[in-house]
Amino acid sequence: xxxxxxxxxxxxxxxxxxxxxxxxxxxxxxxxxxxxxxxxxxxxxxxxxxxxxxxxxxxxxxxxxxxxxxxxxxxxxxxxxxxxxxxxxxxxxxxxxxxxxxxxxxxxxxxxxxxxxxxxxxxxxxxxxxxxxxxxxxxxxxxxxxxxxxxxxxxxxxxxxxxxxxxxxxxxxxxxxxxxxxxxxxxxxxxxxxxxxxxxxxxxxxxxxxxxxxxxxxxxxxxxxxxxxxxxxxxxxxxxxxxxxxxxxxxxxxxxxxxxxxxxxxxxxxxxxxxxxxxxxxxxxxxxxxxxxxxxxxxxxxxxxxxxxxxxxxxxxxxxxxxxxxxxxxxxxxxxxxxxxxxxxxxxxxxxxxxxxxxxxxxxxxxxxxxxxxxxxxxxxxxxxxxxxxxxxxxxxxxxxxxxxxxxxxxxxxxxxxxxxxxxxxxxxxxxxx
Ligand SMILES: Cc1ncc(COP(=O)(O)O)c(C=O)c1O
Numbered sequence: 172x173x174x175x176x177x178x179x180x181x182x183x184x185x186x187x188x189x190x191x192x193x194x195x196x197x198x199x200x201x202x203x204x205x206x207x208x209x210x211x212x213x214x215x216x217x218x219x220x221x222x223x224x225x226x227x228x229x230x231x232x233x234x235x236x237x238x239x240x241x242x243x244x245x246x247x248x249x250x251x252x253x254x255x256x257x258x259x260x261x262x263x264x265x266x267x268x269x270x271x272x273x274x275x276x277x278x279x280x281x282x283x284x285x286x287x288x289x290x291x292x293x294x295x296x297x298x299x300x301x302x303x304x305x306x307x308x309x310x311x312x313x314x315x316x317x318x319x320x321x322x323x324x325x326x327x328x329x330x331x332x333x334x335x336x337x338x339x340x341x342x343x344x345x346x347x348x349x350x351x352x353x354x355x356x357x358x359x360x361x362x363x364x365x366x367x368x369x370x371x372x373x374x375x376x377x378x379x380x381x382x383x384x385x386x387x388x389x390x391x392x393x394x395x396x397x398x399x400x401x402x403x404x405x406x407x408x409x410x411x412x413x414x415x416x417x418x419x420x421x422x423x424x425x426x427x428x429x430x431x432x433x434x435x436x437x438x439x440x441x442x443x444x445x446x447x448x449x450x451x452x453x454x455x456x457x458x459x460x461x462x463x464x465x466x467x468x469x470x471x472x473x474x475x476x477x478x479x480x481x482x483x484x485x486x487x488x489x490x491x492x493x494x495x496x497x498x499x500x501x502x503x504x505x506x507x508x509x510x511x512x513x514x515x516x517x518x519x520x521x522x523x524x525x526x527x528x529x530x531x532x533x534x535x536x537x538x539x540x541x542x543x544x545x546x547x548x549x550x551x552x553x554x555x556x557x558x559x560x561x562x563x564x565x566x567x568x569x570x571x572x573x574x575x576x577x578x579x580x581x582x583x584x585x586x587x588x589x590x591x592x593x594x595x596x597x598x599x600x601x602x603x604x605x
Contacts, residue, residue, distance in 0.1 A: 192217070192567055193560060200227020203584045205565065213560075216578045216592055217567045221389070221421045221533075224448040225493045226583040232451045232489045239485035248278070248479045255484035262491060263445075263459050266430070271439045275465045278457040278479030282420040282446035283311025285456035286383075288473060289442045290315055292460055293381035293414045295467035301379045303369065303413075305342040307391030307571065310383065310418055319383060322391040323571045338374050341365035342388060343396045346526045346537060352545060355397040363403065376411035381442070386432035389421035392570035393535030393577050395528055401438040414441040414464075420456070421533070424448030425494055425582050428504030428531030435530070451490045455483035499582040507532035509589045510578060517597040523551045523605040532584075535569060536576040536596075538605065547574035551605055558599035564592050 184190070198208045203226055205215045218224060225232055239255060246253040256278070263276035277292075279285050290302055302319065304310065309322040318333035320326050327333060343360035345353045353359050370376045382404060388394035408415040417440035422432035426448060429435055433443075441464065446456030457479075494500065511529050514536065518524045525539035538551040549572050556576055559566055569575040578592070 192556070193565065195565075202226035202229075203581050203588050212563065214564045214588060214592060214595075216580045216584075217565045218579045218581050219452065220447070220567065221426060221579050222447045223452050224424055224426065224499065224582045225451045225490055225497075226581045227452075229451060229489075229493055229583070231493050232486050235485045235489035236453065236482055239482045243481050245477075246481045247476065249474055253481045253484070255481050255488060256479050259479075259484045259487050259491075262488070263457065266445075266459055267443060268439055271461075273462045274459050275462040276457050276459045277465070277473065278455065278484070279475050280454045280456060280477050280480070280483075281311070282444070282456050283313040283316040284475065284478075285420070285444045285446055285458050286310045286316045286319065286418060287313055289383065289416045289418075289444050289458050289460075290319075290381065291473055292442060292458065292464055292468065293416060295472065296464040297380040297412070297414060299378050299380040301336045301338060301374045303338050303340055303366070303374070303379055303382045305384050305388075306339050307342050307344060307388050307394060308339075308383075308385050308418070309388075309390035310385075322388070323573075326390075336374075338369055340369050340382075342384075342391070342394065343400050344388070344392070344394045345397065346394075346528070347545060352526065355395055358397040360397075362400070363407075366407065370411075376413065379411065379413045381414040381416045382408055383416040383418055385418045385422065386435075387422050387427060387530050387533060389533075390569055392537065392575045393529060393533055395530050398436050401433060401436045405438050408441075416440060416442045416444060418444045420444055420446040422530075424490070425500040425503045426531060426533050426579075428500065428507055430494075430500055432530065449490065450483050450487040451493075453480075453483040453486040455480065455487055494582070497583065502584075503532040503582045506580065506582075506584050506586065506589050507534065509586060510534055510580065510592070513589065513593040514578075514596060517593055518600065518605075521600055521605045523548060524600070529578075532580050532582060534578045536578075537570065538574050538576070547572035549573035551603060552576050554603035555596075555599045555605060558602040559595050562595045562598060564595045 196208045205213045264274045304319040306321050310316045310319040317327040318337045341362045343362045345355050345358040348359040419431050442460040514527050522541045526537040538548040540546040540548045569577040
């Protein structure tokens with residue numbers, strides 16, 4: 172077998188996409204670990220951007236994929252039913268509380284595609300044109316999803332014109348609140364004033380179909396809002412007949428220590444957007460919404476050739492089984508707490524480390540210049556990431572300025588692996604001079 176080396180790859184790949192973080196050529200994955208073609212082992216605390224929550228190549232997921240692939244690879248969902256899809260569609264209806272339903276689901280391939288579906292459904296169901304998203308949010312890279320996204324200008328800045336009637340309200344980023352850093356427990360962010368100004372100055376709330384929000388900002392910097400944020404948003408949406416869309420593409424399926432992050436504050440969205448952790452790495456996404464909303468879609472109003480692919484559905488069914496039977500939501504909570512506590516300990520007194528925050532197993536370190544008021548320091552974040560990689564821990568960046576190191580462990584990670592990662596972060600902070 173010929174193995175391509177990174178210099179060969181340099182000539183054949185798009186630099187904006189491939190191997191932005193590492194030049195590792197991977198042979199296989201096992202649980203929390205990636206193994207290179209030369210046999211080196213790396214602890215993968217990126218999980219392919221929050222996807223491989225059950226670990227790499229979980230034996231039950233692999234068995235389900237293999238068995239399904241041997242029977243049927245494609246059963247187009249406009250044309251036939253298939254057993255894996257029927258089972259999954261039925262299970263998805265039970266993801267949100269029954270009394271608030273009944274719920275229905277629609278399956279697609281990527282996160283952005285599911286976001287597009289959520290917006291199409293909200294507009295069709297309400298007959299209203301406008302959408303309000305939140306500053307720092309990331310919703311994907313297709314046209315409509317880019318228009319919603321403001322996590323960083325590189326995602327959207329060169330691609331105007333973007334679809335209109337999309338407005339942005341402030342997200343409560345407590346560490347960056349005007350007048351000084353605060354924790355979510357004593358947040359000074361005036362996000363509600365910002366939203367009500369938007370309604371008074373820019374768009375009438377009666378013209379707004381939906382508010383779309385990430386319960387914890389992902390690409391925008393692992394920003395955990397105050398506990399009052401989502402419940403208040405739910406009230407405001409209800410007051411104006413606006414739908415609430417929760418984009419749980421990154422936060423879903425146990426990542427934050429609950430099956431969905433909205434559960435932390437008891438909020439039920441009208442539409443839940445899911446992807447990433449749903450199928451352990453196979454491309455599958457979807458929306459779960461109130462059944463009454465879906466009546467606004469006549470036949471042909473929405474669809475897609477590959478959506479709800481049968482092999483991806485088999486992977487998703489196995490993933491949901493593993494999450495339940497191996498207690499992965501509870502493990503995310505326990506290991507996430509161990510990691511957060513440990514990072515606060517090893518980061519104590521490091522003047523470049525402005526904030527350590529997270530929810531469950533979704534944890535970020537925010538780096539700032541030593542002098543100045545919370546001036547982002549992406550160079551320091553990169554130095555720490557590189558030092559971690561040299562010691563065989565893979566993490567990735569986040570945040571508008573790339574000033575965050577984010578740790579996204581698989582939900583199967585062990586206490587020993589967390590301790591190993593903490594030791595590596597401690598040495599990386601030292602080596603980078605944080
Ligand atoms: C919250 C959120 N929404 C949407 C997306 C887009 O998903 P995809 O890259 O699968 O299109 C992402 C991807 O990172 C995400 O984190």
